[in-house]
Amino acid sequence: MKPKDPPREAAARAAELRRILARHDHLYYNLGAPEISDAEYDGLFRELKELEEKYPSLRTPDSPTQRVGAPLERGAGFATARHRVPMLSIESLFGEGEVREFDARIKRFLSLPPDTPVEYTAEPKYDGVSANLVYEKGLLVQGLTRGDGVQGEVITANLKTIRSIPLRLLEEAGPVPALVEIRGEVLLSKENFRKLQEETATTTARPFRNARNAVAGTLKRLDPAEVAERGLEFISWGVGALEGVSFETYWDLIHQVRKWGFRISPQVRKCSSIEEVISYHHEMEGVREELPYEMDGIVAKVNSLELQARLGRTARSPRWVLAYKFPPRRARSRVKDIVVQVGRVGTLTPVAILEPVDLGGATVQRATLHNEEILRERDVRVGDTVIVERAGDVIPAVVEVVKSERPKGARPFEMPERCPVCGAETLKEGAFYFCTNISCPAQIRARILHMAQRRALDIDRLGPKYVDQLMEAGLLKSPADIFDLPSKKKEILALPRWGKKSFENLVEQIERAKRPTLARFLFALGIRGVGEATARDLAAHFGDLDALAKASVEELQQVEGIGPEVSRSIRTFFDLPENRKFLERLRKAGVRPVSSAPARGPLAGTTWCFTGKLESFTRDRARELVEELGGKTVDSVSKKVTHLVAGPGAGSKLEKARKLGIRILGEEDFLALVKKEGKTL
Ligand SMILES: [Zn+2]
Structure with a gap:
């Protein structure tokens, strides 16, 4: 069916809305002097979007709804074009x-x-x-x-x-x-x-x-x-x-x-x-x-x-x-030692230990050498006199070696083949070395926090403060220990800031975390290069953890959007005995990721928000159902939200959704929709 030609008033209104929105963008983003509220802006934006949906020919390239376009094809690269007037250097x-x-x-x-x-x-x-x-x-x-x-x-x-x-x-x-x-x-x-x-x-x-x-x-x-x-x-x-x-x-x-x-x-x-x-x-x-x-x-x-x-x-x-x-913030110092620091995802960073030197008002005793490639290129050695620079907010770096002052017998630095903290083998990718061991103590705290965060296993109780406390008490020695915490009631209750209620709350959250979607679980593992989006793609492609864990580098590369580097990183992760033991421990603790439905489910392209009391299921289960059907969920109402499910006691979110013209469903409607798609609660 050919789309209807828009009536003249619709075309004029769309043009007017584009003008108004462009003006308010300028006031807001460039002049810092907004004249209308966010809600008013959202209302206008929505009106334009609806007009364009009704009459697609009104969708012009300068419409604010068209800011985010389709991705370029992988490997296509960017075309080049000439500047009308050359951009000369200064x-x-x-x-x-x-x-x-x-x-x-x-x-x-x-x-x-x-x-x-x-x-x-x-x-x-x-x-x-x-x-x-x-x-x-x-x-x-x-x-x-x-x-x-x-x-x-x-x-x-x-x-x-x-x-x-x-x-x-x-x-x-x-x-x-x-x-x-x-x-x-x-x-x-x-x-x-x-x-x-x-x-x-x-x-x-x-x-x-x-x-x-x-x-x-x-x-x-x-x-x-x-x-x-x-x-x-x-x-x-x-x-x-x-x-x-x-x-x-x-x-x-x-x-x-x-x-x-x-x-x-x-x-x-x-x-x-x-x-x-x-x-x-x-x-x-x-x-x-x-x-x-x-x-x-x-x-x-x-x-x-x-x-x-x-x-x-x-x-x-x-x-x-x-x-x-501006004169660079530079100073001369001497390299006393070169050590290797293990970062949060296991990145090994060579660091120069310096004789203390003043750099723009701050005493500097360490400077980064970035990675092996840069270290080799600058050829920094223990005993060298070096120029250290601090550029803006960035940590100080060694930028130059005064070669004429190099002591006799100074040897080039070699990156260690094993992690200096845990001794596991390192993996080199590009210019960077990584510790491949998920049990590396230097990484554990970060991994626990990563795993517990809302977008992963969503264990709200395990924020930085409590993780530090539990680690100090020796109750958390690895991310897998999270699932042993429920059996440590006596020890935990003996710690400051813990009461019966907060402990029960923690146990409840951990129990729930045992049934994450496969996508959330994969993200929670913190495999290098596997962010939320990649985790979703992997989950959709392989369906369950065992299939993924067995996949070869070539098979992994079949997944859209996954390149050789990430494929290797995933393979290495599942090959490492320490990581296999870790997964086995999770399995024994009862952690069973739920196979996720393909990202292209019946709710693909929709964004859901829940408010008020839900009678027949928890908020988290509701979120999971939406995600399994290919939709997205968010916690607050904005113009991105397409559907709001409101239960009794819904307040400001419901009001805002009404103003924005978002579709509002009751719990019954949502239930019917979910059942129609063959899902059970
Ligand atoms: Zn390590």
Whole structure:
């Protein structure tokens, strides 16, 4: 059946909604000054979504409902495209002398008297990844990485997920150019980077070294949905090609960019002379720790666009812009020893033990050597004099060896073949070594916490405080000990902060945790590279644990989305005798993962939330049923929720769901639906 053509009013309303939502996105994400409540916003968003569902031809590429697109095919790679105007590099300067010389050179080039001040605009030099956004007649048509400056990779779908990037230039702000390339920096705030580090520490493969690496890695993901989760931001610092409008100064231009719907740095400032640029630099250096993004210096541009045009460019960089870098926080020290630290997922990190040295106000005695590859490349040896650097929030690192001061007989460092803590064999993947032993003491605490967390076995009682306490008391020596806790009533009740009630509560939670879905169970095991999504894919493909445990590397690779690295990691996990013993212990304790239904169940694509009292089953069983039928469950009502099941006593969630127009079901309706699908409670 051909979809109906939308009536004119519907088309006009959809266009109006897109405009309104784009404006509120800008107010919220870029200006930090929302004018409407989240609920009002959600209502408008929903109205647009419903219109588009009714009349699919109204779904335009600039609709806010289209921010997260379909994933790219594995192995397809990104196409490349040329920048209209090349993205040249900026000349880096260190020290006031070089900056004053830059200013003098400009005046000579323009034949200006040396005492004529040139006006500049200055702004922070953010430490992110540069991107180029192409807008045609106001519509975002392409997004590119900087690449080699001449051509970049096409990452439009990933850039579209960034909420501070408008999909269409705001029109009320004045004339929209026929074509404009908006340039800027894709950033991860210090806060979001810290969050990401915590996540990668327990679930996926390798930690990112700094926020910039995390941004670069994220922008190359094939699935825009994953990009959307990372919380990237975009701050514009200029334009490339520009057709149909013109400006006199960079100051006017960048403020027009802001009006078109972008964020610009709140620290952008006009400087009436090069001396003001220098004091701006010192001021920024003083506040850099307090600002939400990493910056490694400032950028100053000649403000007049006419002068910029006259100055032109050299082969490598424009003559009208300078980067005045902050001095790196570096110091010299001596390597007393090199030790290997075992991280939370068993990553072996070589660490240099240093003679104490002051680095930007803090005493540093350890510096990371990252991994074997970098260690080899820099060839750091015990006894070496080294340069240590601390970049922003990141832990200090050894960046250079003073080779001329190397003591005689210093030997290259070798990574241990066995885990220095437990002696298990290590596994090398890429540049990283891992301890493969799930019983490694250095990893146990993290594994227990990982296993007990809500998204895994959901044993609420086993938070960090109690895990530490139980470990200190010798009641938790491995994750499998969790299931012995119910038999340790006397010992536990003797500990502070435990009462009869809280113990019973713990026992109840542990009992329930014995019947996890296979997906949750696999995630709970903390196998390297197996996060929640991969665990679901594996569960759907193999159906039960025994089949998975027997699968060869080749068979594992048959699962969609699972590559050779993760396949090997899974195989290694099940091959290790320690891990087999661990699984056997869980089995003896009565842990029986429930085979999960395929992810494409009848409820695929729906998101459920439960509220109020449920009579015939527990909240957890209800969640599990939804998941077994392919749906998702969440704990709070948002615009993502499609169905709310409300029992007696439902309160604010029900109210919010009504406002958002979410489908509301009673327990009876849910029961009928579940039974229809052949499920029992
Ligand atoms: Zn170990």
